[in-house]
Amino acid sequence: MAEQREIKAKTSWRSPRTICIIFLFIAAVVALMTIAIVQSKPISQKYKYGIVLDAGSSHTSVYIYEWPAEKENNTGMVRQLDTCDVEGKGISSYANNVSQAGNSLKKCMDKAKKSVPKAKHGDTPVYLGATAGMRLLSMENKRASDEVMASVERTLRNTPFDYQGARIISGQEEGAFGWITVNYLSDNFRQAKPTMGALDLGGASTQITFVSKQSSVSPENSIDFRLYGKDYQLYTHSFLCYGKDQVLKLAMAHQLETDEYILHDPCFHPGYKVNKSLGSVFNSPCAKTFDEPSRTFTHIGEGKWEECRNSIRKVFNFSDCSFSSCSFNRVYQPKVEGMFGAFSAYYFVMNFLNLTTHSLEESKMSLSKYCSTSWSEIKSNHPKVKDKYLAEYCFSATYILTLLEDGYKFTPENWNDINFIDKIENSNAGWTLGYMLNLTNMIPAEAPDTPPLTNGGFVTVMLFLSMAIIVLLALSCKFFGRPSCSSPKEII
Numbered sequence: 001m002a003e004q005r006e007i008k009a010k011t012s013w014r015s016p017r018t019i020c021i022i023f024l025f026i027a028a029v030v031a032l033m034t035i036a037i038v039q040s041k042p043i044s045q046k047y048k049y050g051i052v053l054d055a056g057s058s059h060t061s062v063y064i065y066e067w068p069a070e071k072e073n074n075t076g077m078v079r080q081l082d083t084c085d086v087e088g089k090g091i092s093s094y095a096n097n098v099s100q101a102g103n104s105l106k107k108c109m110d111k112a113k114k115s116v117p118k119a120k121h122g123d124t125p126v127y128l129g130a131t132a133g134m135r136l137l138s139m140e141n142k143r144a145s146d147e148v149m150a151s152v153e154r155t156l157r158n159t160p161f162d163y164q165g166a167r168i169i170s171g172q173e174e175g176a177f178g179w180i181t182v183n184y185l186s187d188n189f190r191q192a193k194p195t196m197g198a199l200d201l202g203g204a205s206t207q208i209t210f211v212s213k214q215s216s217v218s219p220e221n222s223i224d225f226r227l228y229g230k231d232y233q234l235y236t237h238s239f240l241c242y243g244k245d246q247v248l249k250l251a252m253a254h255q256l257e258t259d260e261y262i263l264h265d266p267c268f269h270p271g272y273k274v275n276k277s278l279g280s281v282f283n284s285p286c287a288k289t290f291d292e293p294s295r296t297f298t299h300i301g302e303g304k305w306e307e308c309r310n311s312i313r314k315v316f317n318f319s320d321c322s323f324s325s326c327s328f329n330r331v332y333q334p335k336v337e338g339m340f341g342a343f344s345a346y347y348f349v350m351n352f353l354n355l356t357t358h359s360l361e362e363s364k365m366s367l368s369k370y371c372s373t374s375w376s377e378i379k380s381n382h383p384k385v386k387d388k389y390l391a392e393y394c395f396s397a398t399y400i401l402t403l404l405e406d407g408y409k410f411t412p413e414n415w416n417d418i419n420f421i422d423k424i425e426n427s428n429a430g431w432t433l434g435y436m437l438n439l440t441n442m443i444p445a446e447a448p449d450t451p452p453l454t455n456g457g458f459v460t461v462m463l464f465l466s467m468a469i470i471v472l473l474a475l476s477c478k479f480f481g482r483p484s485c486s487s488p489k490e491i492i
């Protein structure tokens with residue numbers, strides 16, 4: 001009897017059905033293992049690092065980025081690992097003490113050495129881009145500007161990182177790279193989603209950049225990019241002297257034309273009274289020079305929002321335009337289109353005043369009330385905020401509304417298309433990330449090959465194959481595996 005059962009079992013293991021099931025079983029196991037290996041390959045990633053110094057007019061910030069080495073060309077992969085704010089003012093303020101420009105960066109570069117793993121220091125590129133403060137200094141005093149740049153270069157060459165250059169970037173680059181940053185972080189390129197315009201308000205210049213369907217009539221405002229297999233035609237313009245610190249000087253200089261000793265300023269709070277030197281207003285090529293820069297005047301706040309807006313409007317030329325449409329100062333600008341991300345001082349100011357989600361009308365009403373609040377009340381409500389920032393919020397917000405509404409022609413209807421943003425996915429909005437992505441060729445012109453499977457597809461295939469293996473195992477047990485599947489007792 002036992003002999004007969006053994007013969008039957010031997011025959012059934014060699015039957016076509018058995019061979020077929022065994023073959024399928026092996027194929028499923030091999031497929032499962034292959035997919036698991038291919039899919040999990042990028043997990044054993046090594047990271048790469050890059051450092052960009054944003055040498056702005058008011059201060060310098062160091063940004064340290066990190067990305068998985070094997071996914072360089074996939075957007076959304078670079079993240080901001082760390083930042084460091086350099087102590088003191090921007091590098092352009094060292095025109096009379098150039099060696100200190102480089103020294104000022106040392107503490108932050110030491111911090112960067114700790115953030116980036118030591119073994120990667122030599123492979124980590126470091127770039128410095130200087131913006132409007134240095135543009136102004138190079139116009140005013142080219143030699144001082146060259147010396148400041150040489151000083152920062154010396155410091156950066158002295159770090160263990162891979163120094164890749166320090167230069168003054170153009171306003172166009174600043175606008176375009178800011179646009180690349182916000183759209184890269186929002187993953188708009190890879191997903192071919194509509195892009196978002198970029199509004200950057202610095203201390204000495206301001207940039208507007210967006211994709212426009214209107215054909216550009218002004219080549220200096222137009223930049224073309226091919227990113228991920230899609231062409232983008234950008235409108236961009238940078239207004240030198242229209243950052244918020246320089247516009248404050250311009251507005252004050254206008255008002256000082258009528259009285260050189262007392263400035264009754266509608267943009268400062270009632271009760272604000274400070275003696276200032278004329279030099280503090282006229283010490284920039286943006287405001288015309290004055291004969292006696294050391295003489296003082298008294299700056300007195302009045303807190304009248306409507307008058308403040310009128311005084312700010314005087315720093316713009318809205319009347320002349322030789323194009324079909326202009327923003328201001330005879331600069332061509334097509335109609336604003338789509339969503340916008342507004343960052344830097346746009347965010348600092350609108351966020352402080354809780355105006356980021358207000359309509360245009362609500363913002364005006366709220367600001368009018370805020371400007372008329374006495375300086376003593378403002379100070380006692382915000383004891384921890386620096387006096388300089390606190391005193392200027394009324395002016396700065398009024399400037400922002402005027403620039404956006406009268407300058408760029410945003411309307412009450414599209415006001416809420418402007419998102420006041422600081423960070424996207426934990427990375428700061430600003431030109432630095434776009435600058436690095438461009439210099440390291442991390443955004444390809446054509447879409448790279450897609451991975452073998454999407455995550456969803458991977459999970460589905462793995463589930464299907466696992467189930468197939470279980471079913472095959474069960475079937476083989478049922479039909480042919482009695483000797484091994486059954487209990488020892490049964491076999492005996």
Ligand SMILES: Nc1nc2c(ncn2[C@@H]2O[C@H](COP(=O)(O)OP(=O)(O)OP(=O)(O)O)[C@@H](O)[C@H]2O)c(=O)[nH]1
Binds near residue numbers: 056057059201244
């Ligand atoms: N209220 C407030 N203002 C800030 C803060 N940080 C910077 N600012 C001011 O906001 C303005 C813009 O700052 P940034 O965007 O850093 O300007 P920047 O890069 O130095 O200047 P640009 O070279 O023109 O781009 C300057 O007037 C700064 O003094 C902040 O945390 N709060």
Ligand SMILES: [Ca+2]
Binds near residue numbers: 056131201203344
């Ligand atoms: Ca800036």
